[in-house]
Amino acid sequence: MTLPLLVAVPADVRAFETYVWHCSPDTYLKAILKGAGAVPVIVPALSEGFDVEALLSRFDGVLTTGSASNVHPERYGVAPSARHEPYDRDRDTLSVAMIRGAVRLGLPLLAICRGHQELNVAFGGTLATEIQELDGRHDHRAPELPEQAERFAIRHPVRVEAGGRLREIVGAEEIRVNSLHRQAVDRLGEGLAVEARAEDGTVEAVSVAGAEGFTLGVQWHPEYWVESDPASAAIFRAFGAACRAYRGS
Numbered sequence: 001m002t003l004p005l006l007v008a009v010p011a012d013v014r015a016f017e018t019y020v021w022h023c024s025p026d027t028y029l030k031a032i033l034k035g036a037g038a039v040p041v042i043v044p045a046l047s048e049g050f051d052v053e054a055l056l057s058r059f060d061g062v063l064t065t066g067s068a069s070n071v072h073p074e075r076y077g078v079a080p081s082a083r084h085e086p087y088d089r090d091r092d093t094l095s096v097a098m099i100r101g102a103v104r105l106g107l108p109l110l111a112i113c114r115g116h117q118e119l120n121v122a123f124g125g126t127l128a129t130e131i132q133e134l135d136g137r138h139d140h141r142a143p144e145l146p147e148q149a150e151r152f153a154i155r156h157p158v159r160v161e162a163g164g165r166l167r168e169i170v171g172a173e174e175i176r177v178n179s180l181h182r183q184a185v186d187r188l189g190e191g192l193a194v195e196a197r198a199e200d201g202t203v204e205a206v207s208v209a210g211a212e213g214f215t216l217g218v219q220w221h222p223e224y225w226v227e228s229d230p231a232s233a234a235i236f237r238a239f240g241a242a243c244r245a246y247r248g249s
């Protein structure tokens with residue numbers, strides 16, 4: 001029997017009906033299955049109760065998802081304000097630990113949107129909030145439309161840096177991406193390399209320079225169109241291949 005590839009996904013913590021849930025949107029889980037050929041495993045945000053790096057030794061990759069919640073600004077030395085809310089501090093704790101552990105172990109890491117921001121913070125970087133209010137910046141928030149497919153519609157170009165990991169994956173100097181965020185990388189984390197930028201300079205993708213394993217953070221959402229958009233499919237294919245290679249290593 002061949003053991004399936006397993007990808008760890010840190011849960012969000014949400015209150016719903018009369019319970020607190022540890023959960024993750026199905027679009028990421030389906031993209032891991034269909035795009036990377038791996039089985040997603042949601043890890044509850046209870047990392048005070050277990051050794052995260054020991055847990056990661058049971059996995060072949062890590063994917064950190066997007067979320068409407070924001071990384072708590074105290075994690076990057078900024079005083080909290082209503083402009084940084086809503087928070088999910090248990091998600092912060094688990095996700096940052098999984099990111100650092102994955103990079104240390106050489107475990108493939110794909111970090112998406114909030115996950116991309118967590119990657120930057122995990123390496124000592126900072127985030128800007130409400131970037132649409134900053135001079136010269138575009139509005140990167142989701143359009144206020146009812147249909148999810150309209151909110152996640154592909155709508156702006158990003159320039160892919162020459163010679164980087166992402167350029168190798170997508171094979172193009174420009175791709176078009178979707179955008180559903182109001183925060184973004186401000187000061188780049190120690191040892192991170194910019195892999196793509198939007199026209200307004202927003203950092204849209206990063207990698208960990210010199211990392212042993214596959215590491216890619218993207219501000220957009222390749223999971224949403226993984227079955228129809230070539231660049232999205234290429235990202236998940238490369239992540240899956242890295243997980244298979246890691247399993248074989």
Ligand SMILES: N[C@@H](CCC(=O)NCCCC(=O)O)C(=O)O
Nearest residue numbers: 066067068069113114181182183
């Ligand atoms: N909260 C952060 C990260 C944004 C993000 O992960 N968006 C995912 C989709 C959220 C939605 O459905 O609205 C930020 O705002 O920058």
